[in-house]
Amino acid sequence: MTTKSHGKHGDFAIEAKGLVKRFKSGKAYVEVLKKVDFDARHGDLTMVMGPSGSGKSTLIAALSGLLRPEEGRVDTLDVDDLWKLSSGKIDKFRLDHCGFIFQGFNLFPALTALQQVETVLKFQGLTPAAAKKRATLALEEVGLKPRLHQRPSALSGGEKQRVAIARALAKDPQILFADEPTSALDGENGQIVIRLLRRAASEHGAAVICVTHDPRLEEWADRVIKIEDGIIIDDQRRTPNPNATLASHH
Numbered sequence: 001m002t003t004k005s006h007g008k009h010g011d012f013a014i015e016a017k018g019l020v021k022r023f024k025s026g027k028a029y030v031e032v033l034k035k036v037d038f039d040a041r042h043g044d045l046t047m048v049m050g051p052s053g054s055g056k057s058t059l060i061a062a063l064s065g066l067l068r069p070e071e072g073r074v075d076t077l078d079v080d081d082l083w084k085l086s087s088g089k090i091d092k093f094r095l096d097h098c099g100f101i102f103q104g105f106n107l108f109p110a111l112t113a114l115q116q117v118e119t120v121l122k123f124q125g126l127t128p129a130a131a132k133k134r135a136t137l138a139l140e141e142v143g144l145k146p147r148l149h150q151r152p153s154a155l156s157g158g159e160k161q162r163v164a165i166a167r168a169l170a171k172d173p174q175i176l177f178a179d180e181p182t183s184a185l186d187g188e189n190g191q192i193v194i195r196l197l198r199r200a201a202s203e204h205g206a207a208v209i210c211v212t213h214d215p216r217l218e219e220w221a222d223r224v225i226k227i228e229d230g231i232i233i234d235d236q237r238r239t240p241n242p243n244a245t246l247a248s249h250h
């Protein structure tokens, strides 16, 4: 079960030091993260921006226990050195404390919106009745009350992304990772999504880490970190504007 004791706004949710990740490319190794230090705080929407191939997704994967770095450590919540845990414990940590939102939605085609969210909650140990109640609330919170019983094929791209967000938020994660969450959406739906991420940080105290190409999303951020070629080249705090508007792509 999820612990409900969130870190306070401003506390560190993640502190990583000296992360190095290399991939083999033919006979050589390419260093994709070059001794990256990174931290993220509860209550912050932290944007990670940088060109294609700069290492953003690799960084998220190393921070969340999905991809083992060759060097460095990740301290997160009450865990010292995540990568020292067994893979079962890392999976459990992720299930209990982390939410994920990806560009491709990652929904199960056969399940209704309600079932997509319920399934994760049942995995976490909620009873079917409790899972149904919590899933319904999470979907209502993202404005999908009229769509609870639709399968992905009957939903628009924006609605699908909102299901994915409801699924990630239903367990009230202390850390929320979003990788290009708006890139497949038009301006109006992109705005709904970024506002939900903003709210997860401000109202639920989650540390929200959002990888994006889209400089327009900076408006909502508390902090903007720029990464280039595996190195953090800039790290600025800013005052978010939760009422900013995102012009449509189209």
Ligand SMILES: Nc1ncnc2c1ncn2[C@@H]1O[C@H](COP(=O)(O)OP(=O)(O)OP(=O)(O)O)[C@@H](O)[C@H]1O
Residues within 6 Å of the ligand: 023, 024, 032, 050, 051, 052, 053, 054, 055, 056, 057, 058, 059
């Ligand atoms: N499993 C892998 N094997 C080999 N190389 C990889 C692997 N994963 C990523 N890379 C390489 O590492 C580099 C960084 O990739 P990464 O996906 O982290 O970048 P990114 O900043 O997220 O890019 P994008 O914005 O295009 O998603 C790229 O050059 C990529 O080709």
